[in-house]
Amino acid sequence: MASALFSTSLFVSPPSREVKGYRRILPSSFYGNVVHLTSLIRREGSRSSGRCNVVASVLGRRVKKRETVIPDPDYRIPVVLLGLSGGLVYTNNLLPAAPIGLLGLLLLFQTTRVxxxxxxDALxxxxxxxxxxxxENVFVGGQNRWKYSTFVNWELWWPNFPILVYFKETQTRPEGQVHFFPVIFNGKQLYDVMVERAGPSKTSGPKNS
Incomplete structure (x- = not known):
């Protein structure tokens, strides 16, 4: 939270003059900003001396910054994959068990570090x-940082047990670049912050459990 207060005042106080005050609040086009325009003062003199208008203003701006959000890690997907791999091994289905087990181990490792x-401003x-x-991103190049303003759309599959998060942005390529990530984070937290920072998705959010 940052704030600034600037004040300017000019007082003319002959006994024959009247002071009228006005206060207005103008909404700013910036996120979380409120602009106050105060003390519009008109001083009217006597009929013989004419009128004298003096304007004094106080400009105050309140800026609210969005906090940094880091969704908690979620181990459900790697645990499910490793469990499935173990079940396949138990039933002697070694051929499918190997790739599923390797994927589970990879996601388990990534969950601890990514x-x-x-x-x-950005994800x-x-x-x-x-x-x-x-x-640098090993698949499409460029930094693994994307501004929310470049997001075209995004989805979370599936809301009640999110597995994949998808988004498309125009920062990497003007025509749009698609990204897929396994949801190895808290799906509810991920959905809420994506809605807040990148706008609403077509899918509904994960239910609280």
Whole structure:
């Protein structure tokens, strides 16, 4: 929260003059800003001396910054995959068990280290509890940071047990670049912050459980 207060005043007070005051509040076009325009003062003199108008204003601006949000890790998907792989091994279905088990292990490892960081302006993928830079995107190039203003649309599949989050942005490519990420984060937190920062999705949000 940042605030600024500037004041200017001019007083003319002959006994024959009348002071009238007005106050207006004007909404700003910026997020969370309120602009106050106060003390519009008219001083009217006597008929013989004419009128003298003096305007003094106080401009105050209150700015509300959005806090950084980092959804909590969620291990449900890797646990389900590893459980499925274990079941396949138990029934001697080793061929499908191997790739499913490897995917489960990979997602388990990624859940411990990958973080979605929603700051005031953009979504960024960072690494570890120290939130280190993730480097260049290995698939499409460019930094793993995308401004909310470049989001075209996004979806969360499936809301009650989210597995994938999809979004399309125009920052990487003007024609649009699509991204898919496994939901290894708290789905409710992820959905809520995406709605707040990138606008509503066509899907409904995960139910509280």
């Amino acid at each position: 973080r979605f960081v929603f700051d005031e 960024e993928v960072k690494i570890g509890n120290q939130l280190q830079e993730s480097g």
